[in-house]
Amino acid sequence: MKIIQTSLPGVLLLEPKVFGDARGFFLESWNRQTFADLGLDLDFVQDNHSRSSKGVLRGLHYQLNEPQGKLVRVVSGAVFDVAVDLRKSSPHFGQWVGYELSAENQRMLWIPPGFAHGFQVLSETADFLYKTTAYYAQQWDRGVRWDDPVIGVEWRLDGAPTLSAKDQVLPLLQDAEAYP
16 A cells, blocks of 8 residues: 655545456455554444536535544546645644545545545546544534635536535535534
């Protein structure tokens, strides 16, 4: 497993070893010992699978009081995946990083607790998998507007994105609840 540091400390781009031949490929997407040896001693409690169409934008989501770390990857299609630092005590508060994750490049992104997360689908459809370190807790579910000008995510939009009703009314960063 190759770890690539991002400009946001704690957010990591991961490239697993892929073994391929004429039959296809094999990769190990999660191994507790391998990750622990890399300094990521994680305890995942939930796996999620999302399928979305081109132009769908999900986010920017996070969970207060029971924050989730997320290990995310794409198994079909491609997305532009974004993490935003929402820790008020961080010198990187409100900053973002974004990477293309795809079935082709096999990259994964580790987003630690304290960050908002979102993605935009670049392909006709995308199957997006993520492991979380805390269970989903609806009462702590929060979000920040995808187009907040203070955050300034440079989405790869080709027209207006398709948003959920919830994502259409999320607050701006200045009005959102954040982590200490």
